[in-house]
Amino acid sequence: MISTVNNFHTFKPDRTYGCQMNISDTEIAWSILQKAGYSRTHELPEADVVLLVTCSIREKAEQTIWNRLKHLTALKKRCQKHKPLLKIGVLGCMAERLKTKLLEQEKLVDVLAGPDAYRDLPRLLSLGYRGQRASNVLLSLEETYADVMPVHQTPEGHSAFVSIMRGCDNMCSYCIVPFTRGRERSRPLSSILEEVRMLSDQGVKEVTLLGQNVNSYRDFSEQHFICSEGSTQLSRGFKTVYRTKQGGLLFSDLLDKVSQIDPDMRIRFTSPHPKDFPDEVLQLIQERRNICKQIHLPAQSGSSRVLHAMRRGYTREAYLDLVENIREIIPGVNLSSDFITGFCGETEEDHQETLSLVREVGYNVGFLFAYSMRKV
Incomplete structure (x- = not known):
């Protein structure tokens, strides 16, 4: 939620729905808004913008969000006299999937931002304050928010999520993720290692590496990664719907380097696909005592x-x-x-x-x- 205080803004996302990646996305959005001059509030009466980070994986999740939006819209109407700036924003997968219905048909929201558009939040909110309905739901082939250091929701906590890749190429027939999150792209190794080191210095004892298809991680950010000879490593008896990928630094390489940063920091990862468990990954899990x-x-x-x-x-x-x-x-x-x-x-x-x-x-x-x- 966001409220105006001395020409600055304070914010507190109303709800985060869905998977661990949405928790990570919430932390990324907080970081972007903080740098734009916003700070958080935990009180609804103080808010002038309410942001929901949403999930579309199942109809039940969407129905929960629709109900919350109707409640917030009713609240907005009741507060219109003493809170004329109150705006409602929807972020994440539901913004991507139901953009037209949310913004134009039901007219329950003022601002929409898809999973790859969080950098645009300050501009979108500025348009919202001026009475316009604003949206950016463009998917990206490159966005990983590698240069955005998340503002972790529990900075004093002992565990943290670290996003390493976004999107999914698997195209399972029941799954909407490739359409709401886009194609696979991996965050540069150097950025991931920097965040894990920072978390270790802060006393975090457990890190979970996140991705829609986390173990298909493949970093092409440096020339010698691109020129490497490695091809897609699949579990025996498994196949993919896409062309075999060549080159890049693989998930086993990343897991190896992350596990060496702090021998006392536990390492987990989710969500994987069974096809991406070659022996190299399994042997590394067995060898390193800090990989769960x-x-x-x-x-x-x-x-x-x-x-x-x-x-x-x-x-x-x-x-x-x-x-x-x-x-x-x-x-x-x-x-x-x-x-x-x-x-x-x-x-x-x-x-x-x-x-x-x-x-x-x-x-x-x-x-x-x-x-x-x-x-x-």
């Missing part, structure tokens, strides 16, 4: 037929082979997974195959979701 022996391995289904319809790039058998390989290289590893039930065309037999996969693998943690049917 926990791997998130989203299966989504235990049926090869459904996996094909989802465009996941692997079969049930390939997934189980990967699980076996992981446990062979990292004894005692903890595994977690995501599952979607009720996907288009899924039969009872398909569902039973998913249940049998859960029993066979014996996950430590599972995240279970009903397929979300909605209008495009």
Whole structure:
């Protein structure tokens, strides 16, 4: 939320919805606004701009945000006399997916900023103060906010998120992320290492590396990275929908360097894709005591037929082979997974195959979701 105080602005995002990346995006937006002369407030009555960082991954998440927007719009009307500057802004994936409906049809918001447009927030808010509805939902092939040092929400905390890449190229048939977050692009290694060192100096004891497809990280920021001979490293039996990528500094290289900054700082990463777990990554996890022996391995289904319809790039058998390989290289590893039930065309037999996969693998943690049917 933002309020005017002596010609400066104070702000406090109203809500952050969705994944860990949205928490990171909130911290990036805070940093950008702070440099533009804003500071935060924790009190709604003080605010003249309310910002929601939004999620579009499922219809339920969007419905929650619609309800919140209606509440804030009613509040805005009640406060019109003594709070004429009150504006409502929507940031993130829902701004990208529903821009026309939010801004022109429902007219519930004054400012929209997509995931790649946070640098433009000061300009957009300035237009909002002048009575205009303002938006920037352009996706970028390059934006990683590498030069923006996030303002962490709990600076005294012992854990922090560090964004290392943005976007996704996998194009799973059920997923909206490539359309709301754009193509994959990776943050330069030097920028990531600088942030992790800063967090270590601040006493942070655990860092989680973030990305929509975190283990497909590939840095082309320096010439010798571009000229390297490495090609896409896939788990055995897995394939991609895109052309094999060449060159660049890989996720295994990044993980190696991050883990050496502070031997007492625990390192985690999320969210990965099972296709991007070559032996080099697994062996590094086993060798480094500060890389947590926990791997998130989203299966989504235990049926090869459904996996094909989802465009996941692997079969049930390939997934189980990967699980076996992981446990062979990292004894005692903890595994977690995501599952979607009720996907288009899924039969009872398909569902039973998913249940049998859960029993066979014996996950430590599972995240279970009903397929979300909605209008495009």
